[in-house]
Amino acid sequence: MTMAAATPYPQTERTVPTRIPNRGSWDRETVHSILDEGYVCHLGFVRDGAPVVLPTLYARVGDRVYAHGSTGSPALRGARQDSGLPVCLTVTHVDGLVLARSAFHHSINYRSVVVHGTAYQVTDPAERSEALDALVEHIVPGRADDSRRANAKELAATAVIRLDLAEASAKIRTGGPSDDPEDLELPYWSGVLPVIHGYGAPIPADDLNPSIAVPAYLGTR
Amino acid sequence: MTMAAATPYPQTERTVPTRIPNRGSWDRETVHSILDEGYVCHLGFVRDGAPVVLPTLYARVGDRVYAHGSTGSPALRGARQDSGLPVCLTVTHVDGLVLARSAFHHSINYRSVVVHGTAYQVTDPAERSEALDALVEHIVPGRADDSRRANAKELAATAVIRLDLAEASAKIRTGGPSDDPEDLELPYWSGVLPVIHGYGAPIPADDLNPSIAVPAYLGTR
Structure with missing residues (x-):
């Protein structure tokens, strides 16, 4: 079941920010675009009553997010x-450092998405294949067809989990500092230091056959 | 109490990786250097039995990490x-995309730190001031003295939490792809696409007095 892109995610008790609520968004396209720009999420779960947060690769496919890891990881065991x-x-995503005249109003320009839900292990072979392709394609578009796909042994060693995008929200801060009026004449520089994300020149593997050129899909990043 | 930098953090059940344990490190300097290079952490806690993960600004001071937020935030209420x-x-920190010949061996070069513990609200005024200065200085060294420090009203609206670095570990992946020997002759490019982090030119606030120059501490980043 796919919801129309125009239908926002529902506002729930845990997806409405407790402060600065006008930074919140439940717009589906906004949530998707923030998810699609990244590939490392921070996945939180509860283990023995305590929180655990681990960086994890993910990819969105429609209204689902897939993540993968070793079949031995505690998160993936729990999802089983x-x-x-x-x-x-x-x-x-951090977009800029916001320097106000007052220390209090220093901030960060950012775009974040928080998804609450229940993760399940994916066992259907077709869905697993689709998810694993998406995980590679999400990080480097064009790469799934330009690498050797997983064989049966590798598939058996890979756990894929699925999280439905049902309770999701974005939070966004943009723009310059919001100093209090009485601070505007203070002698401190104020503004935004943009944060830049990019890629350096590809570094070939030591054992790469030198006749294999850097693929075009890396040059366009 | 400050432990000597040479003393590693203890290896506990939850700080020893369940897989690829040779990527783990409990070395104090390694953990500190990874923490010091960032300023946005992902803070996980349990609310109504479910995990919550929120991006949060932080700074390390010795063997403590401070984070701050509104006094109204659920995490900070819990820490009270x-x-x-x-x-x-x-x-x-993501350092590179690792493209192997096989989809299975695709990976990310990264450095991460995970700290488990109990966060407490900081109420001592001197420690609160030190922590707030550290939070500004950690993001932009030189800025605490070049901005207006928080006044009493702002201090009252700011919650500061402290987490002792007692159970902490780093996980690091570096280097090129680790393809299986039988894949080395496959016709796919393999190597690393370095991920670059940097800053753009500072953007002055719309209402900045034009006689105030960009401070030197921004130019050196």
Whole structure:
């Protein structure tokens, strides 16, 4: 079941920010675009009553997020249960450092998405293949067809979990500092230091056959 | 009490990776250097039995990590209890995309730190001031003295939490792809695409007095 892109995610008790609520968004396209720009999420779950947060690769496919890891990881073991594993999946992009005249109003420009839900292990072979392709394609578009796909042994060693995007929200801060009026004449520089993300020149593997050129899909990043 | 930098953090059940344990490190300097390079952590806690992971600004001071937020945030409310709030604080730096010949061996070069512990609200005024200065200085060294420090009203609206670095570990992946020997002759490019982090030119606030120059501490980043 796919919801129309125009339908926002529902506002729930845990997806409405407790402060600065006007930074919140439940717009599906906004949530998707923030998810699609990243590939490392921070996946939280509860283990022995205590929180655990681990960086994890993920990819969105429609209204689902897939993550993968070793079949031995505690998160993925938990997701193997029929009842699934309650998780919180968070993705954050930092866009700038916001320097106000007052220390209090210093901030960060960012875009984040928080997804609450239950993760389940994916067992259907077709869905597993689709998810693993998406995980490679999400990080480097064009790469799934330009690498050797997983064989049966590798598939058996890989756990894939699925989290439905049902309770998700974005939080966004943009723009310059918001100083109090009485601070505007203070002699401190104020503004935004943009944060830049990019890629350096590809570094070939030591044992790469030198006749194999850097693929075009890396040059366009 | 400050432990000597040479003393590693203890290896506990939850700080020893369940897989690829040789990527783990409990070395104090390694953990500190990874923490010091970042300023946004992902803070996990349990709310109504479910995990919550929120991006949060932090700074390390010795063997403590400070984070701050509104006094209204659920995490900071939880930390206000005498018993504190069990948290997991995770910091991740992505250094490169690792493209192997096989989809299975695709990976990420990264450095991450996971800290398990209990967060407590900081109430001592001197420690609160030190922590707030550290939070500004950690993001932009030189800025604490070049901005207006928080006044009493702002201090009252700011919650500061402290997490002792007692159960902490790093996980690091570096280097090129680790393809299986039988894949080395496959016709796919393999290597690492370095991930670059940097800053763009500072953008002055719209209402900045044009006679105020960009401070030197921004130019050296």
